[in-house]
Amino acid sequence: PVDRANLLSSASSSSSLSQQEVATKIKQTHRLTVLLKHCSEQLLAEYVRHQGEPFSSPDFQPPAMAVPGLPSPSVPPEAWLALSDGKRLWHLAAAYTTLPGLLGSVLQQQAELNPLASELHRQLEAAARQCRGLAGNLEGIMGALGVPGPPPPSSSLGGPPPSAFLAKLSGYHVCRLHRDWAMRSHEALGLLRTKYPL
Amino acid sequence: ISPQDPTLVIGSSLIAACSVNSDLHLKAEDLYWTLNGRRLPPESYKVLNGTTLSVALANLNGSRQQSGDNLVCHSRDGSILAGSCLYVGLPPEKPVNITCWSKNMKDLTCKWAPGTEGETYLHTNYTLKYKLRWYGRDNTCQEYRTAGQYSCHIPKDLALFTPYEIWVEASNRLGVAVSEVVMLDILDVVTTDPPADVTVSRVGDLEDQLSVRWSSPPALKDFLFQAKYQIQYRVEDSSEWKVVDDVGNQTSCRLAGLRPGTVYFVQVRCNPFGIYGSKKAGIWSDWSNPTAASTPRSDRLPGVCDPKSGEHNTTLRRELKQFFGWVKKHAYGCSNLSIKLYDQWRVWLQKSHKTRNQVGLPSGFIPGSLQGPWLLARWHPDTCPHPPEAACFAPGHEAPRGKQHA
Numbered sequence: 001p002v003d004r005a006n007l008l009s010s011a012s013s014s015s016s017l018s019q020q021e022v023a024t025k026i027k028q029t030h031r032l033t034v035l036l037k038h039c040s041e042q043l044l045a046e047y048v049r050h051q052g053e054p055f056s057s058p059d060f061q062p063p064a065m066a067v068p069g070l071p072s073p074s075v076p077p078e079a080w081l082a083l084s085d086g087k088r089l090w091h092l093a094a095a096y097t098t099l100p101g102l103l104g105s106v107l108q109q110q111a112e113l114n115p116l117a118s119e120l121h122r123q124l125e126a127a128a129r130q131c132r133g134l135a136g137n138l139e140g141i142m143g144a145l146g147v148p149g150p151p152p153p154s155s156s157l158g159g160p161p162p163s164a165f166l167a168k169l170s171g172y173h174v175c176r177l178h179r180d181w182a183m184r185s186h187e188a189l190g191l192l193r194t195k196y197p198l
Numbered sequence: 199i200s201p202q203d204p205t206l207v208i209g210s211s212l213i214a215a216c217s218v219n220s221d222l223h224l225k226a227e228d229l230y231w232t233l234n235g236r237r238l239p240p241e242s243y244k245v246l247n248g249t250t251l252s253v254a255l256a257n258l259n260g261s262r263q264q265s266g267d268n269l270v271c272h273s274r275d276g277s278i279l280a281g282s283c284l285y286v287g288l289p290p291e292k293p294v295n296i297t298c299w300s301k302n303m304k305d306l307t308c309k310w311a312p313g314t315e316g317e318t319y320l321h322t323n324y325t326l327k328y329k330l331r332w333y334g335r336d337n338t339c340q341e342y343r344t345a346g347q348y349s350c351h352i353p354k355d356l357a358l359f360t361p362y363e364i365w366v367e368a369s370n371r372l373g374v375a376v377s378e379v380v381m382l383d384i385l386d387v388v389t390t391d392p393p394a395d396v397t398v399s400r401v402g403d404l405e406d407q408l409s410v411r412w413s414s415p416p417a418l419k420d421f422l423f424q425a426k427y428q429i430q431y432r433v434e435d436s437s438e439w440k441v442v443d444d445v446g447n448q449t450s451c452r453l454a455g456l457r458p459g460t461v462y463f464v465q466v467r468c469n470p471f472g473i474y475g476s477k478k479a480g481i482w483s484d485w486s487n488p489t490a491a492s493t494p495r496s497d498r499l500p501g502v503c504d505p506k507s508g509e510h511n512t513t514l515r516r517e518l519k520q521f522f523g524w525v526k527k528h529a530y531g532c533s534n535l536s537i538k539l540y541d542q543w544r545v546w547l548q549k550s551h552k553t554r555n556q557v558g559l560p561s562g563f564i565p566g567s568l569q570g571p572w573l574l575a576r577w578h579p580d581t582c583p584h585p586p587e588a589a590c591f592a593p594g595h596e597a598p599r600g601k602q603h604a
Contacts, residue, residue: 050263050265051265051268052234052235052262052263052265052266052267052268053234053235053236053268054232054234054235054268054270054278055268057235061276061277062278063277063279113264113265113266114263114264114265115264116264163203163282163283164202164203164265164266164282164283165199165202165203165266165270165280165281165282168265168268168281168283169281
């Protein structure tokens, strides 16, 4: 008979974190979401600036787009708050393991469409990096709380390069979703912080 | 929408068509077009069939953004159905004004300017290429924008004493343009670092002089060259630099004729001419970082010299005559500079009574209390744009001589 405690602790190395360490990690991650919230707003503004009208107009209404692999915050806001912490973390982790690849594709497309927009390129690259960081942090927290993680993202979108207009549109969607998820993650980590105070 | 992402020359026309899927239950009459957010007039629309609407665009302007103009097909309620990006511009012009320089014969940096039109509205890619004149292979420069937007840097593997051919290719969606070929030998375009250890110090108590010293740039120590230097200096609150040009292969220089009690900024630069015995001048280095120093403050009231007692009159007259010579020599570009020696101020006052309002008195001057002799220089700013700078001659010191001062 195998000791059950041993099984649990061997399942993930970080499950041996103390309550204190978990709380610290949550606080740290919450601060990361503050940064992400700010940067994702800036990124969206910078992005639309370079695509021209109608993207840059304040009342821009993009068509709903089915871009494969793109996780929209599919759970509506009220239901989101009703989820358990574990479920919320699961959704966030799923989003943040997919976003870096998508932001990378946008960067590639913008390198072609807007070759001189170095600030935009820099922000896209930074956004992907920040998402990877957040994904790593979430993995650590979920491990400590014993929450199973989501499956790894499917391999990057293959297929022919989209037309210029479609590239502008899908890039817009990615940047918008990046911002929406940043707001959601900020909210979720805030809730978690109150539950695991230092 | 078709066509997708067309590239067009400025002024051309285009007909685009928007086709909707039948399962959207939209008719061609329900659609409208916008270009960069602005609605296109319905007069330019044409219904091609039940589900296809075309639009005719004429005399297109250059693309508003490099990512292409957004031509969008909307349904009646404003929602976006499809889009296409238009790239409207001009083919590139031949790049011009290729200039290159080599830092210490180790590398080569070239810069150029886009052709006269400049704005092609399309993203233009520039490639700098070079090859040795008498060997076949073309090389492509890799490090761009090192010295401004239109520049490239070749860091190594450059041969000396043999000419290179250098040219720039510009390409965009509408075509390619190649510049004229420039031929040069690395040794003819050598520049170097600015002189090191620039120090500026006072010359004893002399109120109008500063001594500048520097060392020659070390990188060219073994390359048998003759350096030329240039010094530029300005007063603290002016942006106008004065240049001292004919500073030869020396490492110090004395500036004279400066204003007392003033902070000056000084810079030096170097030209390594005659590398390996060539007769050609090199390229001037950057200016050294500005070094500041101040001339000693004059203890006297500005414009006023110490009154001397009667016994010293003759010595003073002689010294003032020396000063004459110096002032006349250094009021360059001056015609109608009048310098007069007066034994008594009072005499001058009487003489100039009629023309007093033409003379500007130095500030702080108290005429009644002073005797003579006095030196008065008068000039009109139009005929004498660069009056001599010295405000006071220091008796007992020789007037500055030689080419070293401005």
